[in-house]
Amino acid sequence: MGYSWAGALALAAVLDLAGGPVDPLPRPGAGPAVLVFVRTDCPIANRYAPELRRLHDRYARRGISFWLVYPDPSETPEAIRRHQRDFGLGFRAVRDPQHELVRATLVSVTPEAAVFTSNGAEPRLVYRGRIDDRYVDFGRARPAPTTRDLREVLTALAAGATLTPRTTPAVGCFIPPLE
């Protein structure tokens, strides 16, 4: 059932906070990259900030690069910087105002994660979905997660495993379609 994406992707409009083009997907031979889609005003995404920080602190030094992706074109670099500061999300952020990354990953909500590897020539999507299973639906959450999906994926990748692509359902704020 895994969703797998492979193929050349021209990222023309993914921008860093200075407004320059940036490509967060791993280059051939580089380590895996995890993209976490968030927005500044999504309470579910915000509640995951401490967990994201922990994942970053643990796996960034084991060769996995971390990116925050803000898909709402109305969120300004200033608002994003403030959001990162408020929630202690001190890793690289990109804006995806034309939803190139949204389309490439098929994420639909925030927070949702997409994990790419690059063993061959092209980046390969090996995981898309929730961070963990704490949220079951809007307003229906477990007191603590029973499965930490993203953590499991990163642990396996850090150990050098090759993963079969898979997806999980994510619960969060819908990513609005572009105007």
Added chain:
Amino acid sequence: MGSGLLYGLYRPHTADLTPAIAAVLVLAAAAGCARARSEPPPEVVTFNRHVAPIVYRNCAPCHRPGEAGPFSLLSYADVRKRADQIARVTSSRYMPPWPPEHGYGELAGERRLSDDQIALLQRWAREGAPEGPPAEAPAPPRFPEGWQLGPPDLVVEMRETYTVPAEGPDVFRNFVLPVPVKGARYVRALELRPGDKKVVHHANVLVDGTGSARQRDTSDPGVGFAGMDVELESDRFEPDSHFLFWKPGTAAVTEPPGMAWSLDAGTDLVLNMHLQPTGKPEPIRPVVGLYFTDEPPTRFPMLLQLEHDGAIDIPAGEKHFVVADHYDLPVDVEVLGVYPHAHYVGRDVQGFAALPDGTKKWLIWIRDWDFAWQAVYRFARPVFLPRGSRVEMRIAYDNSADNVRNPNDPPRRVVAGNRSTDEMGHLWIQVLPRQRDDRWVLQETFMRRRLEKYPGDFVAHANLAAALEQRGQQEDAIVEYRQALRARPDSAAVLNNLGAALQASGRLDDAVAQYRAALRAQPGYLNARHNLGGALVLKGAFVEALPHLLDAVRARPDDATARNNLGGALLATGRVEESIRELRRAAELDPRSLNAHYNLGRALSARGRVGEAAAAFEQALRIAPEDPDVLQALSELNAGRLRN
């Protein structure tokens, strides 16, 4: 000389020892447009014509800057961006949050969408969320800024800031706010500004006149103290008859006419708060605004708590465990509101009444209980229940792994308690009896019912005693107080009340012993100190009484009764000038105090200040024209004048 002096006791010494909750009315302003109207579906659904009126009325009160909603819904652009999500959360009825079933109790401020409205929102999202002709655009909603009822008469703030941690389970914290009022005030409205409304999920305001919450606060490290539910011991009855509840979307609402509640000097407000981590540390500092009135209350409601926590013992994995309770009303009442309460294992909450003619009248039904959205619900109109009606509560629990909110993974046996992993099952019912004194009949039968559930129970015996005392059954009350003390021998409030009951039945020495015991149990307990001082005066032990009376006045400098007692004792020990000062102050503080004017007359007359003394006695006679002590004193004074 001392024999003719009159002293005041703190009476009535009623005990209301049930957990106190009390209340801001749930906002009824934005009454939901829940009536399902069958209109033919429009050809084109537009924001301006169809969607904006629904969203502005039902969503915008919380979805605007500074309120609890995470984003604003105040314009076409705001709403269009969220069209799919709005369609989704309204069709599942997650939003607007309104857990009660429609048609099972007619509740005020029903914030609930009709099926037609939900269908419109879904169609609009599906069809591309068109705006529609600008000419049809309704004006964006406007909301008052700042305090909803204007500047409060008194603003009470937390002394320190509490910081909600960035993550982890929800936080249940209680904060103690001393209220700097002088004398008693009547509160007609209370508004809580909880701090960041994205953090504060709900709050109960409790009124603590005994300092017991303050004591717990000092023994718990950090600001405030932990606990999902708070039980306060109280020796007063009045305030606990009101719901003081805040949830997002609630504004302050004035109590109904004639239903102000009284707030005494030395009272603390206790904020019992449910706080949700947001992902970053969140400092909060709640502020309470109080609105006073000079109109004393004329209508006296009462809170009845259906519960059977003692029966909560839910095996791990049990999907359907029911806890029930009932109470037979001994008098006619009107039901004004209900407050259901369970924790995370609770699933289905029902409250209803079986009338003497056999009909069933629903009060509330919540089929998908969610702790996070608990609230006080008021009825659109008071619900009349005749004497002989049985009010009932039924709460079903799901302690299986299928209940995602189950706090234990894997499920464990769950019993009653005030941690989030424990359970509770309560249905508070606010009733208004026809007469004020009917509350004592309610209280007596209610506590007798409680004793059926919990033989030997402290709370039941103590409250039963207070009810009996109020109804003039001193001897029965004394027996019940002693039963309560068997369960909790060092309850200062009950020891003090037992002392007062003994004193009222003429057993002064026994009373003194109980007051002393109350002070051993809780040395800072002022009512007991005041009463001990007063009782020692009555025994003629003026010198021994003085330090207690001085303490009482020092602690409550604006308390006329304490000043009067001190003044009387000073007079009796020959410290007449000091006595005059205290008694004048007592008469100023409470111009209607017979005792203060009479005692002041005695003191002035002892100093030979005949004219002033006569004026004081005459003032006393204006309050009580037939009082024999005053008449006697005045005639002695006049006789003395003639002789001189």
